[in-house]
Amino acid sequence: MNYExxxxxxxxxxxxxxxxxxxxxxxxxxxxxxxxxMASSTLTWKRLVEKFPESLDICMIDLLGHGSSxxxxxxxxxxxxxxxxxxxxxxxxxxxxxxxGHSYGGWVCAEFARKNSASGLILEDSGGLKVFYEEIxxxxxxxxxxxxxxxxxxxxxxxxxxxENILNDQFREGELDDKTLSEIKIPSLIIWGGEDRxxxxxxxxxxxxxxxxxRLEIIKNARHTPHYSNPGDVSEIILEFIKEHP
Numbered sequence: 001m002n003y004e005x006x007x008x009x010x011x012x013x014x015x016x017x018x019x020x021x022x023x024x025x026x027x028x029x030x031x032x033x034x035x036x037x038m039a040s041s042t043l044t045w046k047r048l049v050e051k052f053p054e055s056l057d058i059c060m061i062d063l064l065g066h067g068s069s070x071x072x073x074x075x076x077x078x079x080x081x082x083x084x085x086x087x088x089x090x091x092x093x094x095x096x097x098x099x100x101g102h103s104y105g106g107w108v109c110a111e112f113a114r115k116n117s118a119s120g121l122i123l124e125d126s127g128g129l130k131v132f133y134e135e136i137x138x139x140x141x142x143x144x145x146x147x148x149x150x151x152x153x154x155x156x157x158x159x160x161x162x163x164e165n166i167l168n169d170q171f172r173e174g175e176l177d178d179k180t181l182s183e184i185k186i187p188s189l190i191i192w193g194g195e196d197r198x199x200x201x202x203x204x205x206x207x208x209x210x211x212x213x214x215r216l217e218i219i220k221n222a223r224h225t226p227h228y229s230n231p232g233d234v235s236e237i238i239l240e241f242i243k244e245h246p
Contacts, residue, residue, distance in 0.1 A: 001024065001049055011068075018069065019064065020068035021062065026054065026057040031098065032057065032098045032100060033058075033097045036063065036105050038127075039156045040102070041062050051235035052235055064080065078107055081108045086116065096119045098238075099120070099122065100122035101124065110180075122188070129176050132199065150163055181207075186213070187215075193222035193225070194219060195222060
């Protein structure tokens with residue numbers, strides 16, 4: 001699939017601000033929604049979507065505060081991002097899609113799948129696990145961690161007020177645990193870089209343990225962004241998952 005020619009850009013006014021998304025429409029009946037991580041945008045998916053067939057309906061969304069979407073001075077709670085997904089889906093008539101989220105985007109997708117219709121959940125090196133943030137909270141160097149993370153994401157030309165707010169929110173909002181993940185009743189696919197240095201592979205194993213109907217795929221030698229470093233491997237795994245769970 002050609003990234004430049006197959007996708008069209010759209011904007012929608014939501015109650016939280018104007019949101020940008022890219023869409024490749026297909027009548028196949030299967031829709032895949034891609035949600036990027038913190039400080040990223042729809043551009044991160046370029047190498048991956050080029051591996052997908054034209055028959056797959058794909059929507060890539062810039063989360064609020066990211067990419068070409070608005071960046072208002074608000075609290076960037078995961079709940080707000082899920083509300084935006086609902087508005088985009090309603091406008092585009094996307095019903096029960098396969099949701100794929102990377103890192104922070106994985107947390108957004110998991111929260112959405114808890115309370116809304118979806119055909120399948122795909123988490124790639126996902127954030128959001130309660131135990132992950134508890135371990136950081138228990139570390140005496142927690143503030144140093146947040147400072148280093150902020151410096152890292154600002155190198156990506158991210159918006160400072162958005163990133164500060166998201167990082168702060170991750171330490172006060174209810175995260176994913178055994179109770180919340182047990183509420184996700186759809187098939188789940190967990191993809192993880194075997195050499196992820198940002199979110200350890202041990203959390204992939206925990207996601208696999210806590211999600212009721214899940215399958216785990218480790219991409220050897222990949223780090224935090226397998227969809228970028230190993231797009232062929234990741235696309236094959238995703239297409240197989242969709243085929244197995246129509």
